[in-house]
Amino acid sequence: MAVRVSVIGASGYGGAEAVRLLATHPEVRLAHVTAEAQKGRPIADLYPNLRGFVDLVTEPLDATAIGGDSDLVIVSLPSGKAMEIVPELLERGARVIDVAADFRLRDPSLYPAWYSFTHTAPRYLAEAVYGLPELHRAAIRPARLVANPGCYPAAALLALTPLVRAGVVRRTGIVIDAKSGVSGAGRGGAAGGHGFSEANEDVRAYAIPGHAHTAEIEQELSGQAGGAGAAGDVRVTFAPHLVPMTRGILVTAYAPLARRLTTPEALGLYREAYAAEPFVRVLPDGALPQTKATLGSNYCDVAVRVDARAEMAIAIAAIDNLGKGAAGQAVQNLNLMLGLPEAAGLRVPALYP
Amino acid sequence: MAVRVSVIGASGYGGAEAVRLLATHPEVRLAHVTAEAQKGRPIADLYPNLRGFVDLVTEPLDATAIGGDSDLVIVSLPSGKAMEIVPELLERGARVIDVAADFRLRDPSLYPAWYSFTHTAPRYLAEAVYGLPELHRAAIRPARLVANPGCYPAAALLALTPLVRAGVVRRTGIVIDAKSGVSGAGRGGAAGGHGFSEANEDVRAYAIPGHAHTAEIEQELSGQAGGAGAAGDVRVTFAPHLVPMTRGILVTAYAPLARRLTTPEALGLYREAYAAEPFVRVLPDGALPQTKATLGSNYCDVAVRVDARAEMAIAIAAIDNLGKGAAGQAVQNLNLMLGLPEAAGLRVPALYP
């Protein structure tokens, strides 16, 4: 019997991508989709790709009703909104995957500093599992509440984890330069310089320094940094950029070497770390990641190079920000939580070209 | 037991898209992929989206061997090349879908005029079935040789057929203005002004008048024009344009009215014509087709409007040129020919955004 899944915030790009993936998921039945600002409309009017696939009409957000009528709820609201409804969803018996940042940081004091809000449901932070299966698969399976990673952190962590875990790079001086497609700004982000005319034929940096995803990256990398690893142990400079494409994130991470390392040795660390991963592809020698090879998919392509002259490791990861960076990742977590095959509904190659 | 399918010309965009679709097709096993210019390379090196999906290495084109070892062969070569190998493939027992133009025109004398070559296998033209299921489904099922429609004709015919069939528009004076993404020019088309720097931030017309697809459109529309319909009966002006996107064709067709007609009446003709079609969506009133709603899919979205002031019907169709315009269409034909569910491997919503 199909699992009943609801998507809260289905009019945003992340939520709509989750609906798209669930619409053809073999084990899932979509129960409810909500869209506060556009309720009462067929979701296929908002997302015309869904015509012929999903007949649901967007509902208002009633956490009590939806929580009681769903096995699992994917919450895709702006950061700061999920914490207001997740307790009720859990209370009603639903398991929850939050696609925003509300349950990613374990230390509640980080929210005022990085997100400018005070957490209203801090007791759930200890319970929440950071939903990157490559780091926390075992904990995700039984979790009631999974915090889906941010789009930038998903790519940055998959790029850097093998180096940090192996202790071959320093814990400070790490630079993460990220290039994102414009859909990362959300459907509402169309104003404010993200209109086509100004985002097209343009590259710009933004939120430098101090983007909120820095905290999440440091928390998780510190956790991977081994015995001595504590929160704040790893320090990174994170710089996001907007590039004129719709989907995709390319992260280029630069980590000063802690000891001598060759490119083949580095590559060996990645092959080992990701040998059994269904959605991480370590590229063969000679190839570098490109976002197009992941477009519309849940895959992450990674490569690593050592710049011996400069004693620097360079790790590169490409994802679809709405795939492995959001909705694809959420479905992978859903599969783990529900005991389904991890790749159910996700074994689709990217579009290329 | 899975059907053995081979793709000849797998290094081009159309062939590679066929490989992508067949890689996850539930009833197909990929047997051989060929790429004359790049033989001996893993197909996943040429198309990095296929990493983890297809292990095949590109082979040289040996029609005898491939024909003998395949149930069905998709031939995706430049026009004029398929006719050299299709007879041998058929001889060896394989059924064939030709994605190029070699078997689309029933009258061999049209090839020198429109394609600048003399047909070397004219006796197969009578046997070949024009592979647009919405027009020729019954004939496609048992066919040995199916001629997949051109990308522009696929969209143009789905746009105009209900009007022409109903006899509500004139048979002359029809204008077909088509806007295509750049992948229609093929992977080899990157030179000659199709490099990114010049195709980006540019729209241009080309091949006006006289694009070869004109012949194919007129042949099929004439066939739909009813009792009196003969080849050449319908005359169209066809004008293709290049727009700065990778995939997608939007056709806007203008047909002078033969009698009074309202938009709702016109819409009724479309709803009736396509009521049972799995891959044609007649848009609800108020919506107009956009290529993005078909991106990466086999869907065709259509709409129709009547400009009463000017006594003109305007029909619009959107497709992915590599989907319904090439490889998706080929897989739909393959399903019909093999007696599989028509939508097998193709029930995937477009990417949006």
Added chain:
Amino acid sequence: MAVRVSVIGASGYGGAEAVRLLATHPEVRLAHVTAEAQKGRPIADLYPNLRGFVDLVTEPLDATAIGGDSDLVIVSLPSGKAMEIVPELLERGARVIDVAADFRLRDPSLYPAWYSFTHTAPRYLAEAVYGLPELHRAAIRPARLVANPGCYPAAALLALTPLVRAGVVRRTGIVIDAKSGVSGAGRGGAAGGHGFSEANEDVRAYAIPGHAHTAEIEQELSGQAGGAGAAGDVRVTFAPHLVPMTRGILVTAYAPLARRLTTPEALGLYREAYAAEPFVRVLPDGALPQTKATLGSNYCDVAVRVDARAEMAIAIAAIDNLGKGAAGQAVQNLNLMLGLPEAAGLRVPALYP
């Protein structure tokens, strides 16, 4: 001594492009720039390309003060707003170029039908000169009030005028298929589906049939249609499309032949019509217009072909919608009105690539 010119509505794309052109115009001094929604900000904060060129701060719209302190005012407001202030500007002694539609249609009854508003200053419609120099140069020079053409009409009229004027095409059944970059929707147009993520990798039709520019095109073509030409005499079907680029309009116009015509004969009509025009380039045989060849410039490239099989003339024109389609055109009109060299400040080749 420099002429004092003000730009009302300088925060929009059209107004800002006028400021850009006037910033380096040899005979002009920018007096005032207004931006109701963002007043009190350096214009260079809104348009960073102007840093180092324009120090002006946006002012509120005070028609009395600006009219009294300017020799000429370029009004670049949404349609329906200019008619509220243009009388006062003229009253104060300024000459006016209106970039919107408020003074383009000579018949006031057309405004409710095409623009959904009733004209509040109809007595100025008779005085206003339609500002397409290729059609009305002599009348523009002494005019107090010039109505700058719409972006689509500018291209459509330059494409069709030689054919219509010569009487070689019919006056009905003309189809104008236009493809526009997204900046045509304005800076405010970033919402509503014109955000990057949805406009990118997409082509769509809109406002079919019934776009307001239809009226303007028919008025002017009727005027060119010769002795018998009266308003409404020429009937066109006009269909605009949005393509994923920032600037540029390509118009492909299809006109049924009224008598036998060859491509060389048609070309002769264009060469003759535009022989002395500083900003219209009739392309040599073999070349077709592309918007990129006009990007950032005031040029219009045109070509014509005859489709003898279908007895159809095809005329194509490319412009930059913010250049010849708006601000460049306005500066050309300004030069004429002020007795300056017609190309002053406008002799700049397009960017290519």
Added chain:
Amino acid sequence: MAVRVSVIGASGYGGAEAVRLLATHPEVRLAHVTAEAQKGRPIADLYPNLRGFVDLVTEPLDATAIGGDSDLVIVSLPSGKAMEIVPELLERGARVIDVAADFRLRDPSLYPAWYSFTHTAPRYLAEAVYGLPELHRAAIRPARLVANPGCYPAAALLALTPLVRAGVVRRTGIVIDAKSGVSGAGRGGAAGGHGFSEANEDVRAYAIPGHAHTAEIEQELSGQAGGAGAAGDVRVTFAPHLVPMTRGILVTAYAPLARRLTTPEALGLYREAYAAEPFVRVLPDGALPQTKATLGSNYCDVAVRVDARAEMAIAIAAIDNLGKGAAGQAVQNLNLMLGLPEAAGLRVPALYP
């Protein structure tokens, strides 16, 4: 009397942009343009934006004739070709600006290592002046031979020089992450993955580590590093990326602090360094560079931020790779060499949007 200037390699993007700028330069007369592969064609056929501006026909490359008939020659050939003709051009009395890499590196032994060729005219390396006016203005004025900077180095050096010169950052561990539009790959670069279909909706890294521009950046930064500064003194990791736009480079450079530094202090260094520069704009507090603000212009926009948590300075620079990164820069150098106003022909604001 106008100065006679020739452009060798005018069919490439850099050469063609030089022709575009010189076509309206008030003090220059274009003498010869060459294009080996497409000689004998009007340059306006190759670059349709030049129609109505340049009547010249491309000639074969005859260094003796061109050198003797030109006051100054801009050489825009692939690296390794200029060294074969520059001696003859100088011999014939012409002054030369080489847009390629042949005379940028002072140490001839670096050419085999970074460019895979042995220099055939090493004695000119000592004479050549590195043509970045912000670093070497005084030496450029009288120079016979100027080596125009590479596109990436131009942006990287303008981003980093104030920090390196002031000694506030370390000389090792510097990371330069660069994002370039596709025109940087040249017109010939349209093949090999730079076709529109694959470069569009894609971001990728390439040539990591080891891009040849690394050597040039290190040479010049070492020169700025003060008393102790010697070649090789400064070590950088340079990583170029391709983004889906035609023009533009954004460099984000990360330099570990050598001592405590605040953002305002850093900004002060930039304001001081570039106070008198006509083409470098230090952005006001709160603004970050975007390539669009430089599109089609010779401007470079820079900003600097200090990430105090990570003890890292972040400097960002935006240019048009064909402007300040190639042809615009060349014209600025030409103006200096010829004693013209430095901004002659270059005082044009960028296109925006």
